[in-house]
Amino acid sequence: MSDYDVLYLYRNMGENPVWGLFKNIRNVFKKDELGVEIAQIAIPAAMALAADPIASLVDTAFIGHIGPVELAAVGVAIAVFNQASKIAIFPLVSVTTSFVAEEDATKSLSIDSQEIEIVENGFAADGEKEELLPKVELSSKSFSSSQGKVVDGRRNSRHNSSASSALLIGCILGIIQAIFLIFAAKPLLNYMGVESNSPMLNPAQKYLIVRSLGAPAVLLSLAMQGVFRGFKDTKTPLYATMIGDLTNIILDPIFIFLFGLGVTGAAVAHVISQYFISLILMWRLMSEVDLLAPSIKDLQLGRFLKNGFLLLLRVIAATFCVTLAASLAARVGSTSMAAFQVCLQVWLATSLLADGLAVSGQAILASAFAKNDYERATTTASRVLQLGLVLGLVLSLIVIVILKYASTIFTADINVLHLLSLGIPFVVVTQPINSVAFVFDGINYGASDFSYSAYSMISVAAVSIILLLLLSSRFGFVGIWLALSIFMSLRALAGFWRIGTRTGPWRYLRG
Template sequence: MVNEVDSYPTKNSGRIPLCIFFKGARDVFKLDKLGSEIAQIAFPAALALLADPIASLVDTAFIGQIGPVELAAVGVSIAVFNQVSRIAIFPLVSVTTSFVAEEDAVQVVNQEEAQQIGYLEMSQTINNESKELIEEIGIPPSSTILPNSAESGFKPELLDENTDAPNSKHQIRHIPSALSALVIGGILGLIQAILLISAARPILKFMGVKSDSPMLIPAQQYLALRSLGAPAVLLSLAMQGVFRGFKDTTTPLYATVAGDVTNIILDPIFMFFFRLGVSGAAIAHVISQYLISIILLRRLMKHVYLLPPSIKNLQFSRFLTNGFLLLMRVIAVTFCVTLAASMAARQGSTSMAAFQVCLQVWLATSLMADGLAVAGQAILARAFARKDYNLVVATASRVLHLGLVLGLVLSIILGVGLQFAAKIFTKDVNVLHMISIGIPFVAGTQPLNALAFVFDGVCVAIVSIICLFMLSFSHGFFGIWVALTIYMSLRALAGFWRIGTGTGPWNFLWT
């Protein structure tokens, strides 16, 4: 792979790291070894990431048939649930993916070295036995060809696959970070469930849902019931992080699709047949999340030992140290979207209902670029572990170009299609009018969103929060979307700046 990419830019060469943004731009659709690997990881990862947002869109469509108040109430509850979940999810999944990819890469290298040692020892044994046989027979050494010589044709790869040589494809692996992620995910899920169930009403009031608001009761019911699935959500996402570390995005895809199809089937049954309304939507979602967790756990047990040799093998301190930095960034970054939902809720149920539809479409389509980010993260983790900086640069530039193209395509599709698709979610004329105001922002920000998700840049929340307060009060619903556009623009620019200046993990570009 190293031979397929150019040398990475260095300070001594006089080239600026910013040039990696344009490196290999002509090869954006090239299905070479790198392109194929990105596609094999990113495509199922994007489908897996899209499965849940699509299920949420279906939930939104069903709930929208009940009425705008219920649609707005569920929107506030989802914003709260997602804010609390993402505080744990993104650091947990990102750290898990990187740690598992690194440990797996190291184990593969160690197994290859052990395999080579085993072959050499086997060859030496054959050589010694041949010498003893030659001496007994009395054949002159010059007329013999020993099995370990180049002329003998001895090839280790022709050995029987049932020998004792390590075979990583069929071994159950010892990955300490995998079990650590499951334990941490389960604990955080329980804490989240207890927090949201016990404090649902005051949290919703903080979000702008007043005591006399018609949104309060359905929002509280939905939030409390959906919070019962928090442990399953964090456990399933932790396991998805493990599979991503193995560069296996197909297994999470199957599990997520199975769970979300179940959710879509159960939604109308609980909501309309049993007449449970928004509570039925929450119950269907919780059942689907536990189904996803069970499927992933059964599959993971076939690949990883989930019982450590000792407690010391768990890596809680490593997770906490690395996850804390991500945690601070994620709190600030995700808080911007939650604050936007709060501002919309304070303007009434019509604004909140429109914001819920626009936000779900905005996030669902934007998360398609996150599939590229997953592929980039898995390949980069292995490349950094092997110090293959040429592959690092090639991967970063290729994923960036693909993300930009994806964002432009999504922008065109949403700009045209959402005008007609909005009626699927609601029939309310006032809500549809508010949605039409948000459509240009939902469509126009897709390229920025794609770059922001691919980069996952540093915290730019302070400026974004100030913009949200100022613009929402001065320009209402329109101002909220202007502020969110600024927020995503700053995230994308921060990512450009970080790589362009060679800071953080990209400091090797200046060495």
């Protein structure tokens, strides 16, 4: 994007922010500096997000060869573990990415300013030159050290208190989650419908307890992924995740069949892979960051916990809507639930690519706002939203093919296929809306607008819950998907509303 385009966009957004976001959409795939930076962050992030579900499918395939009871048991156990992890993971990773990017950008800006001052001092009077030169050399070394550059043949790690805070919180949350799941495994499984006399209880409980031992590694590794995202490095987490998932796939048949451990062996293989991922990320992070904060005050734990709690409320509100929709579908009948699950999994799976864009937007925007670079913030928000819209349209076409022409892959039941044909239009039409909504999440987090993100989601969820109850009672399966479509539309509208009203971090658009 040329300087003229940037200036035009910036002024246009001041007059009409929402319309300005989609101006010059013809340049959406332009390979300029911003386009390349977005791609370098978004593509590895999306691939890393997709790596785990693929590995889980392979994991499930191995467990399926043990028996149908074990497969069902592990499915319930994984659902419990994932739900418990999601509550802690999402706020932790999102807050970490923004805070690390802000701190890194602020320090970089401070260092650049001091270096400019030193260069300007170099033009002092000749009589002062000799006195200044040693200071210039010393200052340059200290600047390089704080940024993790090579100094005197040694690599010096940079300080980032946000990274230290994230790792500490991640470790504590992981330990708490492990203790909770180990001691509450049976009651949680009972709540999920696995009764005490069910043949699934024993294998499900064994799997959940053993897998819970890996919770500290899961939370710690995801906290480190948030740190790397804040540094705009999504390749390192991708490589670590791929190596860890490959390790899991290799160890599965060894522990399950060779050692005869069954579902316990599958859990052991998964735990080992998670600790392996954590070790790789920790090794790489220690070469980049000094993980020991100078003092407790530097950790800023209060700021992390406050904003993390806000995002926790947001996650609970969003999750409750989807969970309620699934519950309402189950009440209609098993046929309705089967069709709902197929549509829902496709609906959620396509969000992985949009999440990659959200991550890139968040990291770049956090740096831009930290530097008060509002032109870059404006152009970044515009570009990632345009990419999100185009991505959503492409996903709509893909979903049409998957659900319309390949529905028999998921089921051969005529009744389920009939309901799928009713749900497909909603899944297809909402793809662009979903993509834009997910990208807006990244934009809000990049602007550290966590309070608005939480309260707007609670408001959207409150309206959507009422619509879910009303529309499902009147229109059944179709009513559920109509309500979910409105839910995602309201999420996207909340993002547009914040920028359109020029409030919060976007008040600079008032001019």
